[in-house]
Amino acid sequence: MRLLVGISRIIVGILFIISGWIKLNDPMGFSFKLEEYFEVGVLNLPFLVPYALAIAIAVVIFEVLLGIMLLVGYKPKFTVWSLLLMIVFFTFLTFYSAYFNKVTDCGCFGDAMKLTPWESFTKDIVLLVFILVLFFGVQHIKPLFSGKLPLTITGIALLASIWFANHVLNHLPSVDFRAYKTGVSIPDGMSIPEDAPKPKYDYHWKFIVDGNEKIITTGGDYPVVDGEFISVETVELEKGYEPPIHDFSIEMEGEDFTEDLMKEEKLLMVVSYDLSKASDQGFKNIKSITDKAISKGYTVIGMTASIDKSQDFVKHYKLGFEFFFTDQTTLKTIVRSNPGIVKVQKGVITQKLHFNDAEDLILD
Structure with missing residues (x-):
């Protein structure tokens, strides 16, 4: 039992630290995922949407701390109970998402590793087994260090996590795992190779034949049937190739x-997924830098999903550019700043900035 506890302790501790750190690197992204869960039709908790970011930060910091506390052996009973309650909740959540097909990606490892709902549920079941081993063998979890060193390590980890969360929120994620990272060609990311796998479907055709209902299944062709057609149901058997960049349009x-626009030599995109939630200071910062960019021959455009508010923003901040419409989810993915700045050269992203770092924009 001591050996099983030791192995479980290492596996669970490391996984919680890695999972927590990846989400802590991008708490804004995790908050977007929580908003999906809170929506009507999923968990039906829309009143929590305004607090999604605060909840996201609290959850991921607690996740990191539990991993560290488990490894150093600080407060083992509290740690194991917390781990058990957390994994039971996550297991329920991933099962609910998988069974009812509500949220297609749990966000367990942020954008670093995409898991389907059933893959997420399986991962949580495996983790639950390891945590149950810890729960029943908690007496074998001993501190790695004597005295107050485990408490000190936990305290340092807490302060470091808070600092890191604040840093990435006021700048950008330290590591960009998304499809729109610096150096990526947007047109190339949207292309589909000729030999890419195609999606496969079954078509269930419903007819009335001789007064009886009959269903005929084909791979797509309309069946030759001497009867009255009623309806057809399409079932996806296998997903086809999906390019890393999709739903991108201006x-x-x-x-x-x-x-x-993807052919422009000097293009500057000001991204704001929702103008009503955009930072006032952010647009003041961007006003200054975009004026400089325009004077240096850059094509500057705004991109937003709330296009109905764009004219008011242009007038209010005296912006020298107009806004185009782009899907909100796409804009949230491009840059974790509202507003944010993306410099593009012939379709290739060469620089991305939070509005706090607008002055760091390199204008060639």
Whole structure:
């Protein structure tokens, strides 16, 4: 039992630290995932949406601390009970998402590792087994260090986690795991290879034949049936290839300008997924730097999903550029800042900045 506890202690501790750190690197992204869970039709907790970011930060810091406390052996009973309650809740959440197909990615490892709902549920079941070993063998969890050193390590980890969360929120994630990272070509990321796997479907055709209901399944072709067609149901058997960048478009009044803008030698995109939630100081910072960019020959555009508010923003901040429409989820993915700055050269992202770092923009 002592050996099983030791192995479980290492596995659970390391996994909780890694999972927590990845989400702590991008708490804004984890908060977006929590908002999905809180929505009506999922957990039906819309009143928690305004607090999603605070909850996200608290959860991931606690996750990191539990991993560290387990490894150093600080307060083992409290640690193991907390781990058990957390994994039971997460297991319920991932099962609910998988069974009812509510949230397609749990966000367990942020954008670093995408897991399907059933993969997430399986991962939580395995972790639950390890944590149960710890629960029933908690007496074998001994501190690695004597005296107050385990408490000191935990305290340092707490302060470091708070500092790191504050840092990435006021700048950008230290490590960018998303498809729009610096150096990526947006057009290349949107392309689909010729030999890419195609999706596979079953088509269940419903007919009335001789007064009886009959269902005929094909791979897509309309069946030759001497009867009255009623309906058809499509079931996806296998997903096809999905490019890392999808749902990316830059539109204005129904016209798509994506292709032309991706050819620009000097393009600056000001990204704000929701103008009503954008930082006032952020747009003041961006006003200054975009004016400089325009004077140096840059094509500057705004990108937002709340296009109806854009004209008021342009007038209020006296911006020298207009806004285009882009899908909100896409904008949230591009940059974790509202507003944020993305510099693009012929479709390749060359620099991304939080509005707090607007003055660091390199204008060639």
